[in-house]
Structures are given as structure tokens and as C-alpha cells.
Amino acid sequence: MGKLRGKVALVTGAGTRGGGIGNGKACALVYAREGARVLVADIDEELARSTADLIRSEGGECIPYRADVAQARDCEAMVEACIGHYGRLDVLHNNVGITNSGGPVEYGEDQWDRMMAVNAKSMFLTAKFALPHMERQRAGSIVNIGSINGARAIPFPKFAYAASKGAMIAMSREIAIQYAPLGIRSNVVLVGLIKSPIVEQNNTGLYGGDLGEMWKKRDAMSPTGRQGEVWDVASASLFFASDDSRYVNGTVLPVDGGLINMVKF
Ligand SMILES: NC(=O)c1ccc[n+]([C@@H]2O[C@H](COP(=O)([O-])OP(=O)(O)OC[C@H]3O[C@@H](n4cnc5c(N)ncnc54)[C@H](O)[C@@H]3O)[C@@H](O)[C@H]2O)c1
Numbered sequence: 001m002g003k004l005r006g007k008v009a010l011v012t013g014a015g016t017r018g019g020g021i022g023n024g025k026a027c028a029l030v031y032a033r034e035g036a037r038v039l040v041a042d043i044d045e046e047l048a049r050s051t052a053d054l055i056r057s058e059g060g061e062c063i064p065y066r067a068d069v070a071q072a073r074d075c076e077a078m079v080e081a082c083i084g085h086y087g088r089l090d091v092l093h094n095n096v097g098i099t100n101s102g103g104p105v106e107y108g109e110d111q112w113d114r115m116m117a118v119n120a121k122s123m124f125l126t127a128k129f130a131l132p133h134m135e136r137q138r139a140g141s142i143v144n145i146g147s148i149n150g151a152r153a154i155p156f157p158k159f160a161y162a163a164s165k166g167a168m169i170a171m172s173r174e175i176a177i178q179y180a181p182l183g184i185r186s187n188v189v190l191v192g193l194i195k196s197p198i199v200e201q202n203n204t205g206l207y208g209g210d211l212g213e214m215w216k217k218r219d220a221m222s223p224t225g226r227q228g229e230v231w232d233v234a235s236a237s238l239f240f241a242s243d244d245s246r247y248v249n250g251t252v253l254p255v256d257g258g259l260i261n262m263v264k265f
Helices: 023-033 045-057 072-086 109-137 159-182 197-202 211-221 230-241
Strands: 008-012 037-042 061-066 091-094 140-147 184-191 252-255
Touching: 008 023, 008 072, 008 109, 023 037, 023 045, 023 061, 023 091, 023 140, 023 230, 037 045, 037 072, 045 061, 061 072, 072 109, 091 109, 091 230, 109 140, 109 159, 109 184, 140 159, 140 230, 159 184, 184 230, 197 211, 230 252
Parallel strands: 008 037, 008 091, 037 061, 091 140, 140 184, 184 252
Antiparallel strands: none
């Protein structure tokens, strides 16, 4: 325990839509359990507050913050709130991500613009305002929650989602190289099939509403025969956030049970 003692983390999308514990909330919890003071940001103030309550109930230190990370002014104010409250920012964790199905013909222009703003532009904006503080500190780690769909096509088209997650990999690589001499690292967790509340919400219409069947199908898609858990995403994120990965920079780590290596016919 205590891998993040003395550090300050900012987690975006730290709430969980519909209750329960999603990836962002799990990462914020694990960071706090490891000794970090955490600013938990979400577009939904109530959701940010519920994560903060959970962290505090375990004795962790945390502040909830409302921000739409697709907006520059919100990102700037969010980073300033973190610095104003805790005096530093060691870990920027970009969890926010929305998803939608369809190819270029099915996607509306508005849907494309929103997807790119929330999933990709947000990473540019959080980095834009966080990096000057990390540069001053001569230290920092940016943890980006990507998707295997950012690196591989999946059986159902998610054109804009894939593009946004691909952009995340490119941005992370650019930051990693430009800021390496300043002691700042940036890495991507490539998330595979995770059994999380948002997946349940997004897929209620599948398999005639039979959620058990939906989870079974997702389990069967993994070479391990089961989906991952949000805690698997949190463990990988903790590695990138902590000094355990101090010489790991610009990498992409699949957390997918090996799915990305599979060829299916
Ligand atoms: N669960 C999976 O199987 C899976 C697979 C691949 C990738 N991912 C990635 O995991 C991440 C999300 O995981 P989660 O379980 O935390 O999802 P979640 O939807 O439960 O939580 C995300 C939070 O982000 C918030 N949010 C949405 N738009 C925002 C905005 N503009 N500004 C600030 N906050 C905003 C939501 O209110 C929500 O509370 C995404 O990046 C997603 O692409 C998940």
C-alpha cells in the first residue's frame, strides 16, 4: 500500500452512470487507497460527489468537481481547482469516454463532432492545462483510458469511437516524447471487454433484453472465457500512475485477457 503517498491525482469521468462502480470510479478509489489525494471530476456533479463520498468513507482524501472536459474553460478551471486545493498535480487520469455504434454513413455530423470533442479534444485540453504544472514540478504521469478499438477493428462498426481512441494513442505518444526530458510520462491503458455498469446500460436492447445472455456472449469473446473487471483497469492504471513505471513512457498496454492478439474466422 501507499504507492501514491504524497501524490495528487485528477481523475476525469470519475462518476459512474447508473450507479455501481465503473472504470473511472474504480481508478479514483484505488488511487486514494494508495495514498493519493484525488480530485474527482465529472460532468454530473452528483456522480462526482458520490465517488468522493465513497473515498471519504474509506478514510481517503478527495474533492468532487463538476466539469465538462470537452470545454476549455472547464478544463482550465478544473486544473486550477486542483492546484489551488492541493498545490500540485502528479497524475492526470483521462477516463472520460462515450461510445456510439455505426459507420461513416450512419454517423451524423453532430454525433462525430460530439464524440471527438468528448473523447479526443478533452485529452488535448486536460493536457494543455495540466502540463505547465507538471513541467514546473519536473514530474508527472498522464494515464489515458483507451480502447482496443483504438488499435483494432471490432466486429461491429464504431467509426467515430475508434477514431477518437486512435487519436488518444497518437496524442499520448506525442506528449510522451516531447515531455520525457522534463520527467513527465504519458501512457495508454487499452481497455478490452470489461464487465462494467455502462456496458449494461448501453446494451440493454441486445439479445431481447436478456442481460445474462449479453454477459455470456461477451465472456465467450475473450480468450480467457471471461470479461475483465474494473479493478483490472485500475491495477494497470496504478502501475502507470506510480513510480513503479518510472521508466515506462509512450506505451500502450492492453488490459483485455489477450483478446487483441486473437484472429477469429
Ligand atoms: N467497459 C468497457 O468494456 C470499456 C471498453 C473499452 C474502453 N472503455 C473506456 O472506459 C472509459 C469509461 O469507463 P467507465 O466505466 O468509467 O464509464 P462510465 O460511463 O460509467 O463513467 C464515465 C463518467 O464520465 C462522465 N462524463 C461523460 N462525459 C463527460 C464530460 N464531457 N466531461 C466530464 N465527465 C463526463 C459520465 O458522467 C460518467 O460518470 C471510457 O474511456 C471508455 O471508452 C470501457
